[in-house]
Amino acid sequence: MTQQAYPGLIPRDARPKEQVVLFSIGEYSFVISASSVQEIRSTDGLGGNVVDLDRPVLSKVRHIVERDARSYYVVSGYEHFHLPLSRPRSVLILRDVPVAVLVDRIEEMAEMRILLGMPRSFRGEELIWYRGLTVLARKVLPVADPRGFLTAGELQRLEDENPGLLQTAGRPVGTSRHERERV
Amino acid sequence: MSAENNNLIPSFVVLQVGARRIALPREGVAELIASPLIYKFPHTTPLIAGVVLRRGRILPVLDLGPGVSGALSPSTRFFLVVERHTSNAPEKCAIPVQGACELVAGIMVPAADLEGYVTGHLNLNGEQIDVLDLEKAIALGAANQNEWIPATEALS
Numbered sequence: 554m555t556q557q558a559y560p561g562l563i564p565r566d567a568r569p570k571e572q573v574v575l576f577s578i579g580e581y582s583f584v585i586s587a588s589s590v591q592e593i594r595s596t597d598g599l600g601g602n603v604v605d606l607d608r609p610v611l612s613k614v615r616h617i618v619e620r621d622a623r624s625y626y627v628v629s630g631y632e633h634f635h636l637p638l639s640r641p642r643s644v645l646i647l648r649d650v651p652v653a654v655l656v657d658r659i660e661e662m663a664e665m666r667i668l669l670g671m672p673r674s675f676r677g678e679e680l681i682w683y684r685g686l687t688v689l690a691r692k693v694l695p696v697a698d699p700r701g702f703l704t705a706g707e708l709q710r711l712e713d714e715n716p717g718l719l720q721t722a723g724r725p726v727g728t729s730r731h732e733r734e735r736v
Numbered sequence: 737m738s739a740e741n742n743n744l745i746p747s748f749v750v751l752q753v754g755a756r757r758i759a760l761p762r763e764g765v766a767e768l769i770a771s772p773l774i775y776k777f778p779h780t781t782p783l784i785a786g787v788v789l790r791r792g793r794i795l796p797v798l799d800l801g802p803g804v805s806g807a808l809s810p811s812t813r814f815f816l817v818v819e820r821h822t823s824n825a826p827e828k829c830a831i832p833v834q835g836a837c838e839l840v841a842g843i844m845v846p847a848a849d850l851e852g853y854v855t856g857h858l859n860l861n862g863e864q865i866d867v868l869d870l871e872k873a874i875a876l877g878a879a880n881q882n883e884w885i886p887a888t889e890a891l892s
Contacts, residue, residue: 635778673822
């Protein structure tokens with residue numbers, strides 16, 4: 554029996570695809586895998602769920618935010634990428650790491666079809682920040698590594714200087730040992 | 737001069753970086769390209785001005801300006817694609833150039849000071865052109881740019 558062809562069902566492009574979120578900080582755009590983002594919120598929408606860090610050992614992390622009984626270190630996107638002061642209006646709450654990233658804008662969702670490693674000439678912090686580079690709409694964009702916003706060493710320093718805070722930050726108002734305020 | 741003799745004379749690519757004309761051995765140069773767009777994103781590697789897309793490949797743009805002319809190169813749409821041999825594998829990079837590049841044949845007079853990034857000199861119609869060791873020029877430029885950062889911070 555001959556196999557019947559279904560041209561409409563044959564994928565035109567068999568390359569693996571990945572859904573990504575395009576976001577911007579200052580004049581720069583980035584992408585991050587959509588599967589690594591738990592939730593996207595407006596900074597206004599965070600309300601009273603933000604707790605100050607006792608000892609902000611990293612200038613880019615000054616708060617913890619609590620969402621759905623989990624707590625996340627709030628990382629300033631512009632400080633993380635050493636960019637000039639910007640006006641973050643959105644928060645990317647990440648899925649598998651205790652990190653929420655302040656970004657200026659969410660641009661769009663897109664489909665990433667190519668992920669290229671960083672060229673070997675790059676030797677700085679970008680090797681931690683990015684999984685690689687992609688091309689979307691004929692533009693080259695860096696693909697943020699969700700684990701690059703806070704390295705294991707940075708997480709350890711935050712925990713050492715603020716012991717137990719990440720676990721206790723989710724308590725109801727009144728039981729927290731830290732004053733709550735907006736980001 | 738016969739073509740056979742010509743093949744024995746080393747050739748160099750003369751390029752303009754900022755206000756200075758320099759030369760690179762022809763063997764390390766792949767092509768001269770015009771790219772309308774340079775894509776920039778945050779990073780901390782000195783001398784890298786961004787990346788360009790060339791035939792589906794992403795090439796880092798390495799500005800030799802801080803090392804060889806003491807200033808960042810002016811914006812341009814022309815890049816000389818060269819091959820670097822930094823680690824295990826070679827990598828193509830794009831060097832911003834101003835104006836046309838020239839392919840010349842000539843005998844290089846070795847530099848007296850081998851510590852610097854100039855390996856020798858070419859005499860082109862009376863003009864002395866420095867021939868660069870690309871990796872040394874990049875290393876020196878990176879060191880210079882690192883020095884600029886604290887100076888800039890101190891002034892701000």
